[in-house]
Amino acid sequence: MIPRHQTILFIVLLAASIVMGAVLWNLRERAHERLLKGEVSEPTQAPQVAPAEQATLMVANDADNTVTARVLTLPLPQNPEARARALLGKLFDLYAATDATHRVAGGASSVAQVFLVPIVKTNIHREDGDAGPSPASLANPTGQVLAVVNLTGGFVSTHPSGIETETLTILSICSTLHANFPDVTQVRFLVDGQQRPTLAGHADLTRTYLTEDTVPIAGAQP
Amino acid sequence: MVVLDAAHGGDDAGAGLGNTPEKNYTLSLSVRLRSLLMARGFQVVTTREADATIEPDRRAEIANHAGAIACLSLHATESGSGVHIFVSSLAPAGTAQFLPWKTAQSAWVTRSLTLAGVLNSALQHAGVTVTLGRVGMPGLDSMTCPAVAVEIAPQRTPDSPGGESLEDFGAQARVAEALAAALVDWRSAGRGVRAP
Numbered sequence: 352m353i354p355r356h357q358t359i360l361f362i363v364l365l366a367a368s369i370v371m372g373a374v375l376w377n378l379r380e381r382a383h384e385r386l387l388k389g390e391v392s393e394p395t396q397a398p399q400v401a402p403a404e405q406a407t408l409m410v411a412n413d414a415d416n417t418v419t420a421r422v423l424t425l426p427l428p429q430n431p432e433a434r435a436r437a438l439l440g441k442l443f444d445l446y447a448a449t450d451a452t453h454r455v456a457g458g459a460s461s462v463a464q465v466f467l468v469p470i471v472k473t474n475i476h477r478e479d480g481d482a483g484p485s486p487a488s489l490a491n492p493t494g495q496v497l498a499v500v501n502l503t504g505g506f507v508s509t510h511p512s513g514i515e516t517e518t519l520t521i522l523s524i525c526s527t528l529h530a531n532f533p534d535v536t537q538v539r540f541l542v543d544g545q546q547r548p549t550l551a552g553h554a555d556l557t558r559t560y561l562t563e564d565t566v567p568i569a570g571a572q573p
Numbered sequence: 574m575v576v577l578d579a580a581h582g583g584d585d586a587g588a589g590l591g592n593t594p595e596k597n598y599t600l601s602l603s604v605r606l607r608s609l610l611m612a613r614g615f616q617v618v619t620t621r622e623a624d625a626t627i628e629p630d631r632r633a634e635i636a637n638h639a640g641a642i643a644c645l646s647l648h649a650t651e652s653g654s655g656v657h658i659f660v661s662s663l664a665p666a667g668t669a670q671f672l673p674w675k676t677a678q679s680a681w682v683t684r685s686l687t688l689a690g691v692l693n694s695a696l697q698h699a700g701v702t703v704t705l706g707r708v709g710m711p712g713l714d715s716m717t718c719p720a721v722a723v724e725i726a727p728q729r730t731p732d733s734p735g736g737e738s739l740e741d742f743g744a745q746a747r748v749a750e751a752l753a754a755a756l757v758d759w760r761s762a763g764r765g766v767r768a769p
Binding site for chain 1: 581585587588589595648650651652653654657659662664675704706707708709710711714722724726729
């Protein structure tokens with residue numbers, strides 16, 4: 352049998368413990384709030400900004416079916432794939448402007464990714480009859496690069512339909528990549544990571560475009 | 574024999590041209606041009622006579638079975654000015670007994686470029702602004718005939734930057750007359766032979 356005074360003492364101590372716990376929790380919350388209020392949220396270091404460089408954008412013009420070079424000074428990342436994406440993003444920003452010579456909505460976010468893939472020789476027939484690339488050819492790529500441009504579905508669905516306008520978009524992408532990455536000799540297109548038959552009903556998106564062929568015939572003579 | 578391919582149709586409306594979808598415009602141009610060509614002694618095969626969905630490969634099949642001296646794929650757009658004439662951007666290649674389907678036009682590209690030149694001359698003679706170009710396009714790339722894509726746009730001038738409406742009866746008639754005259758020239762000059 353527990354004496355009565357010990358029971359009362361236990362209850363008093365228990366109540367005191369609970370009260371002290373509550374007080375401590377309250378003090379902790381107040382201290383945390385004071386800490387947050389006193390913290391300086393502004394960055395203490397300036398963000399890393401890429402140095403501005405000259406880049407050549409090949410800008411399309413619907414009025415005369417031409418693609419002309421425009422040299423701009425832009426901050427560009429050093430990573431080649433990010434750099435290619437930034438260049439095409441700037442090109443699409445120009446096309447999204449109200450006074451654009453080749454109006455296409457979407458802007459820079461229309462380019463999801465650009466992949467730069469070294470081209471390896473695949474026409475070497477090994478003795479075992481397999482036409483795939485040999486280990487030697489994989490180790491010694493041609494020095495040429497295939498660019499795979501992954502466009503967004505939103506961009507493609509809002510692209511104006513027409514042979515001329517679609518062709519100019521493709522030509523300007525291919526020639527912009529080649530102007531800034533001379534090793535890019537071939538360009539392929541994906542839309543949301545998938546192959547798509549045409550850009551907006553006309554220009555073929557399933558073929559591999561050779562950058563040496565991407566200068567359109569200007570003027571009226573064939 | 575001439576093949577007229579009225580682009581789009583059925584579920585594929587093509588470009589929007591004001592109140593008229595491209596598929597309707599190309600069909601009306603095809604019907605008009607067919608009448609003009611038949612009046613000049615041509616046999617004409619059309620890829621569609623109604624608002625029907627026809628895949629690009631089926632259009633090329635129709636053109637290839639026709640054995641035509643010229644294949645015109647008819648399109649329309651609101652961008653640009655005048656008439657845009659496009660030839661396949663495939664590199665010219667020699668003919669062979671069997672041609673890859675997706676690049677069959679490569680054996681005919683040289684003659685397609687010549688046909689584009691004849692159409693260009695006739696259209697310019699009719700006072701139409703012409704723009705020439707190359708395109709990679711499903712259907713056109715598989716045709717085994719001198720083939721061009723003809724895209725009609727509003728004729729814009731400094732006085733009329735908006736251009737005359739594509740629905741203008743006179744503008745379409747002028748282009749159709751010029752195309753028919755060019756094909757007569759193409760046939761009479763002996764360039765309309767079937768060999769690539």
